Amino acid sequence: xxxxxxxxxxxxxxxxxxxxxxxxxxxxxxxxxxxxxxxxxxxxxxxxxxxxxxxxxxxxxxxxxxxxxxxxxxxxxxxxxxxxxxxxxxxxxxxxxxxxxxxxxxxxxxxxxxxxxxxxxxxxxxxxxxxxxxxxxxxxxxxxxxxxxxxxxxxxxxxxxxxxxxxxxxxxxxxxxxxxxxxxxxxxxxxxxxxxxxxxxxxxxxxxxxxxxxxxxxxxxxxxxxxxxxxxxxxxxxxxxxxxxxxxxxxxxxxxxxxxxxxxxxxxxxxxxxxxxxxxxxxxxxxxxxxxxxxxxxxxxxxxxxxxxxxxxxxxxxxxxxxxxxxxxxxxxxxxxxxxxxxxx
Ligand code: TXA
Ligand code: MG
Numbered sequence: 001x002x003x004x005x006x007x008x009x010x011x012x013x014x015x016x017x018x019x020x021x022x023x024x025x026x027x028x029x030x031x032x033x034x035x036x037x038x039x040x041x042x043x044x045x046x047x048x049x050x051x052x053x054x055x056x057x058x059x060x061x062x063x064x065x066x067x068x069x070x071x072x073x074x075x076x077x078x079x080x081x082x083x084x085x086x087x088x089x090x091x092x093x094x095x096x097x098x099x100x101x102x103x104x105x106x107x108x109x110x111x112x113x114x115x116x117x118x119x120x121x122x123x124x125x126x127x128x129x130x131x132x133x134x135x136x137x138x139x140x141x142x143x144x145x146x147x148x149x150x151x152x153x154x155x156x157x158x159x160x161x162x163x164x165x166x167x168x169x170x171x172x173x174x175x176x177x178x179x180x181x182x183x184x185x186x187x188x189x190x191x192x193x194x195x196x197x198x199x200x201x202x203x204x205x206x207x208x209x210x211x212x213x214x215x216x217x218x219x220x221x222x223x224x225x226x227x228x229x230x231x232x233x234x235x236x237x238x239x240x241x242x243x244x245x246x247x248x249x250x251x252x253x254x255x256x257x258x259x260x261x262x263x264x265x266x267x268x269x270x271x272x273x274x275x276x277x278x279x280x281x282x283x284x285x286x287x288x289x290x291x292x293x294x295x296x297x298x299x300x301x302x303x304x305x306x307x308x309x310x311x312x313x314x315x316x317x318x319x320x321x322x323x324x325x326x327x328x329x330x331x332x333x334x335x336x337x338x339x340x341x342x343x344x345x
Pocket of ligand 2: 149150158
């Protein structure tokens with residue numbers, strides 16, 4: 001069942017008053033051990049009652065997700081944190097005050113009540129308080145914290161529109177709460193404030209620069225530290241069509257990509273380009289160009305990235321995608337993180 005939640009802000013009170021409304025039904029599905037696709041401000045999630053081990057196992061099965069990749073637990077109110085976290089260190093408190101509700105996931109020592117299946121056996125738990133009215137109303141209605149990964153098949157780009165989740169997971173999901181395209185389009189920033197110095201395990205819309213203003217110097221996870229965040233070890237966010245990053249810096253990308261297209265053409269390969277608006281007129285020899293946004297509006301590029309990667313697969317008319325690169329500052333760091341993972345084979 002799909003509920004289209006556009007205009008949600010106007011009608012949420014109506015939803016809450018009707019027992020047959022989609023929000024109530026989504027909550028009932030959760031209470032009876034089912035799994036629900038729901039929107040957040042980052043990407044769509046696939047949620048289950050975090051305290052129901054069987055329901056959480058369903059998520060892993062439906063996504064084809066390896067059991068060693070822990071889930072984020074979503075709450076609607078800060079007071080729900082007690083059920084999940086054993087303690088709240090000062091740095092975590094500062095981060096919550098600055099960025100919750102919002103696209104920041106914080107790692108805590110876990111409350112022993114949290115099932116191991118959620119945390120993949122780690123002694124920590126990842127928690128997020130989303131800044132999305134429908135997401136929070138859904139969690140409140142369910143009455144339990146919601147364990148939820150992104151609602152894509154494992155390894156595929158995360159869904160920024162309900163239809164992406166529907167295409168990836170279809171009938172395997174018990175209920176869809178569908179709303180508009182998600183605001184940020186990239187998954188939340190994941191930070192571990194328990195480490196010294198705190199470490200950003202996954203870059204996202206809340207940037208390193210934003211975080212350092214609140215808690216001082218932090219580190220970006222590297223190959224040595226990603227072990228702390230098993231999900232980040234893998235190739236991820238990938239279109240089915242192989243993706244290659246432009247070898248040049250993004251200002252000189254146009255020339256480098258145009259030359260690469262010729263090379264691939266000589267090998268009888270059809271070439272797509274993931275381009276910025278400014279460079280797009282220069283790829284005259286490409287077989288398909290998909291514009292991700294303007295190089296002057298990296299937030300827009302971030303919001304469009306996953307849809308663009310999915311679009312290449314839907315058109316299915318190129319053998320290889322060449323992607324421009326972005327400066328690795330601010331939100332550019334998150335875009336490049338996802339592009340590098342998409343390029344991993
Ligand atoms: O924006 C988001 O974060 C979305 C929406 C639905 O909230 N969720 C999401 O979940 O992206 P997922 O499962 O696709 O990514 C969760 C990431 C993984 O990289 C995982 O390894 C990491 O969070 N993670 C979860 N629990 C962790 C823990 N205890 N310690 C370290 N990393 C953890
Ligand atoms: Mg994911």
